Amino acid sequence: MPVEIDIDHVAKLARLDLTAEEKERLRAQLGLILEYAAKVGEAAGADVPPSAYAIPRANVLRPDEPVPSLSREEVLANAPEREADRFKVPPIAEVG
Amino acid sequence: MGEDFETVIGLECHVELSTRTKMFCGCRNEFGAPPNTNVCPVCLGLPGSLPVPNERAIEYIVRIGLALDCEILRYSLFHRKNYFYPDMPKNFQISQYDLPICVKGHLDVQVDGQTHRVGITRVHMEEDTGKTTHAGASGRIAQAEYALIDYNRAGVPLVEVVSEPDIRSPEVARAYFNELRSTLEALDVSDVRMEEGSLRCDANISVRPAGSPEYGTKVEIKNLNSVRSLERALKYEQERQVAALRTGEKLVQETRHFDEGTGTTHTLRSKEEAFDYRYFPEPDLPPLEPDTEWVEKIRGALPELPAARRARFERELGLAPRQTTLVGASKATADFLEEAIDLGAPAAAVANWMTQDLSGLLNKARIELPESKVTPQHIADLIRLVEESTISVTAAKQVLEEAFETGKPIEEIVETRGLRQVTDTSALEAWVVEAIAENPEPVEQFRAGKDGAINFLVGQVMKKSRGAANVRTVQELLRAKLSGS
Ligand SMILES: [Zn+2]
Numbered sequence: 001m002p003v004e005i006d007i008d009h010v011a012k013l014a015r016l017d018l019t020a021e022e023k024e025r026l027r028a029q030l031g032l033i034l035e036y037a038a039k040v041g042e043a044a045g046a047d048v049p050p051s052a053y054a055i056p057r058a059n060v061l062r063p064d065e066p067v068p069s070l071s072r073e074e075v076l077a078n079a080p081e082r083e084a085d086r087f088k089v090p091p092i093a094e095v096g
Numbered sequence: 097m098g099e100d101f102e103t104v105i106g107l108e109c110h111v112e113l114s115t116r117t118k119m120f121c122g123c124r125n126e127f128g129a130p131p132n133t134n135v136c137p138v139c140l141g142l143p144g145s146l147p148v149p150n151e152r153a154i155e156y157i158v159r160i161g162l163a164l165d166c167e168i169l170r171y172s173l174f175h176r177k178n179y180f181y182p183d184m185p186k187n188f189q190i191s192q193y194d195l196p197i198c199v200k201g202h203l204d205v206q207v208d209g210q211t212h213r214v215g216i217t218r219v220h221m222e223e224d225t226g227k228t229t230h231a232g233a234s235g236r237i238a239q240a241e242y243a244l245i246d247y248n249r250a251g252v253p254l255v256e257v258v259s260e261p262d263i264r265s266p267e268v269a270r271a272y273f274n275e276l277r278s279t280l281e282a283l284d285v286s287d288v289r290m291e292e293g294s295l296r297c298d299a300n301i302s303v304r305p306a307g308s309p310e311y312g313t314k315v316e317i318k319n320l321n322s323v324r325s326l327e328r329a330l331k332y333e334q335e336r337q338v339a340a341l342r343t344g345e346k347l348v349q350e351t352r353h354f355d356e357g358t359g360t361t362h363t364l365r366s367k368e369e370a371f372d373y374r375y376f377p378e379p380d381l382p383p384l385e386p387d388t389e390w391v392e393k394i395r396g397a398l399p400e401l402p403a404a405r406r407a408r409f410e411r412e413l414g415l416a417p418r419q420t421t422l423v424g425a426s427k428a429t430a431d432f433l434e435e436a437i438d439l440g441a442p443a444a445a446v447a448n449w450m451t452q453d454l455s456g457l458l459n460k461a462r463i464e465l466p467e468s469k470v471t472p473q474h475i476a477d478l479i480r481l482v483e484e485s486t487i488s489v490t491a492a493k494q495v496l497e498e499a500f501e502t503g504k505p506i507e508e509i510v511e512t513r514g515l516r517q518v519t520d521t522s523a524l525e526a527w528v529v530e531a532i533a534e535n536p537e538p539v540e541q542f543r544a545g546k547d548g549a550i551n552f553l554v555g556q557v558m559k560k561s562r563g564a565a566n567v568r569t570v571q572e573l574l575r576a577k578l579s580g581s
Contacts, residue, residue: 013372015180052173052377058385064115064152067122067136075135075247083231085131086244089182092228 003034101341102306103334105263105299109276111286112224112294113156113253119223120147120190120251120381127292131246139223139251141186147380149174149221153253154197155394156285157221158386160255161198162395163279164216171385172197174221174378179371182245183225193375196220197384203259203279204403205271206421214272215260226250249293255285261300261311266330270323273297274425278402281427290322301330303337312337313347317361319354329354333361405430413443422451428466435472441479449475453493457500469503470496477506491515491563517566521573524557524565528573531556542578550574 007027011018018026044050069075072085081088118125121138137145161168175193201216227249232241257276263269277288277295288295297320302312317333320326333352340347352361400408406424409415415423424430429450436446454475458468478496481487487495487510498509510516518524531553532539541549550571557570 013178013374052379053382055382057382060148060382061151061154062122062148064117064150065122066117066124069123069134069136070140072130072132075132075140083242083244086229086246087132087182089243089245091230091232091240092181092243 003031003038005030005034100306101303101338102308103264103266103301103303103330104261104311105266105269105301105330106261107259107263107269107272108298108300109257109259109273110224110296111160111255111257111280111288113153113255114284114286114294115150115152115156115253117150118251119150119153119221119253121145123251125252126248127287127294129248132248134248135250139185139247141184147190147378149381149384150253153221154384154386156253156283157197157219157255158391158394159283159285159398160257160280161201161219162391162398163283163401164198164201164203164219164257166198166201166216166219168198168386168391169195170387171195171383173383174381175375176378177222178374181225182243183228184250185226185247189223189225190378190381191222191375192220197386203272203275205268205275207265207267207271209417212263212268212271214262214268217258217260219255219257222254222256224249224252224254261302266327266334269299269330270327273323273326275402278424278426282399282401282405284399296320297326299326299330301333301337303334303341305341312341313349315347315349315361316351317354318351318364321356325354325356328359329361332359336361402427402430409433409443413437413447415443415447419447419451422455423447426465428464432465432472432475436475436479439472439476441476445479445483446472446475449478449496453496454500457497461500468500470500471503474499474506481506481510485517485566486510487515488517488563488567491517514562514564516564518561518564521569524561524569524573527557527560527565528570528577530560532574532577539578550578 005027007018007023007030010030011023011026076082076085076087079087113125115125117123118134118139121136123134123136123139126134138147158168173192173195174190176188177191177193178188180187196218198219199217201219203214203216205212205214226245226247229244229246230240231244259272263272280286280288280295286294290296299317299320300314301317302314304310304312315333315337317329320329332354337347339345351364353364354361402424406420409420409424409430410417422429423433433443433446433450437443454465454468454470457470458465461468474496478492478499482489482492491510494513495506495509495515498504498513499506502509535553535556538549538552542553553574554567554570557574558565558567561570
């Protein structure tokens with residue numbers, strides 16, 4: 001069963017600026033991926049409730065005990081830019 | 097606001113939990129640490145890292161839910177809330193969506209002796225975001241040149257308490273907020289410090305013609321940094337909306353920002369259309385299925401909540417409802433009262449000092465009780481000295497003022513300022529004789545039957561004693577002397 005993708009909406013949500021050619025190609029590819037995933041639905045019987053989890057587990061918790069964090073240099077190692085001890089990013093107009 | 101309109105308010109309050117570690121990793125949860133020192137692969141969202149919920153945080157939210165009379169769902173899920181904003185390094189925030197831990201509760205609040213029940217829609221668990229500082233010449237968000245981010249706060253356990261739109265006035269909104277804060281305080285689950293951001297609040301407000309079954313156009317107000325701001329912003333917005341409805345101006349559903357300086361709200365300009373957070377179940381976090389036994393154990397261990405404590409103050413200490421509302425307004429004030437009582441002071445006297453002179457000093461200094469230098473010991477000592485007639489009530493007020501300024505012990509202030517009352521008649525007699533000799537006119541008037549003339553003489557004796565004489569003793573001595581000789 002082919003799945004229709006609103007590629008403009010998806011691109012917008014992902015903040016991607018796609019060319020017309022890319023949109024066509026990705027629409028087809030994403031559709032195939034969703035079709036593939038939809039096979040799970042065909043295999044599951046009515047007695048299997050939908051789940052986001054592969055194994056039936058619950059209440060996996062950890063005690064409230066501190067463990068060492070990364071060093072600041074490690075934390076900032078992947079920062080696109082930094083100023084002193086903080087990550088530096090482009091200005092943000094939107095307040096979420 | 098006119099009688100022909102009704103205001104509808106709902107509040108969304110965010111509470112940072114005072115756990116030792118973050119929600120999904122073992123980084124420390126502490127305020128004021130150097131930037132980016134409490135950060136690890138999990139809260140940084142590095143590939144391959146696996147979040148695991150903090151057991152204590154789950155216990156705390158269940159405590160909150162039970163205190164608010166919520167139902168604790170037996171099956172609850174974490175969801176990813178996807179958005180692009182650099183305050184979360186992974187481009188999503190772990191939150192809850194259609195299956196929050198706690199639902200359908202309520203909180204009763206009192207305003208002017210009337211009880212208002214505010215429904216609680218839900219209480220859910222999520223993680224806090226990093227702290228963004230907008231940098232640039234003007235310091236304003238809109239004109240910022242860049243932003244700097246500290247991820248220490250990213251991943252700190254955050255509980256959101258969402259009320260039903262049951263609130264009908266800014267005053268009830270304030271009372272609800274205060275009651276929620278003191279409840280959280282009593283539960284010992286958060287520092288509830290608005291100035292440090294551990295308690296934050298957004299408000300939804302609309303107005304509609306009185307009796308209308310439909311809601312008006314809703315506005316969300318952000319940037320409410322104090323209880324005072326909350327009430328001011330709601331009052332302003334209520335008037336703005338009523339004025340718009342009266343003139344037929346169209347209101348738009350939007351988010352508005354409260355400006356402390358001007359006391360007004362203004363539109364947050366947003367280029368975005370409606371948000372699409374694409375919530376989906378967090379695949380890394382299995383469901384929560386709190387069992388009945390555990391929930392009941394937490395319920396059994398709940399502390400005395402503010403409403404019960406106020407009721408006890410009325411019942412056992414004989415305080416008036418008016419006083420218990422003030423004294424029981426926060427954990428700090430209620431604890432203060434009980435500590436002073438433990439030090440031997442009578443409840444009624446402590447409540448009087450707290451709700452009158454002390455409260456006046458706090459208001460004038462614009463601070464809260466815990467920030468002041470006055471302790472329960474001060475109040476207990478003050479009351480004892482007045483009861484023993486060591487100092488007069490007037491002197492006690494001065495002593496309290498100085499204790500408020502300096503925090504010095506009461507006895508020390510009394511000694512250095514020489515406020516100890518002189519009740520020893522031999523010491524007073526000399527002043528009384530002097531006052532009579534120096535003021536023949538009032539003496540004559542008094543003897544002629546004008547009783548009020550004695551007040552002038554009392555004043556003269558008090559002056560000579562620099563306020564240290566006991567007024568009643570002075571009066572008695574004067575009367576005895578004037579009628580005797
Ligand atoms: Zn971490």
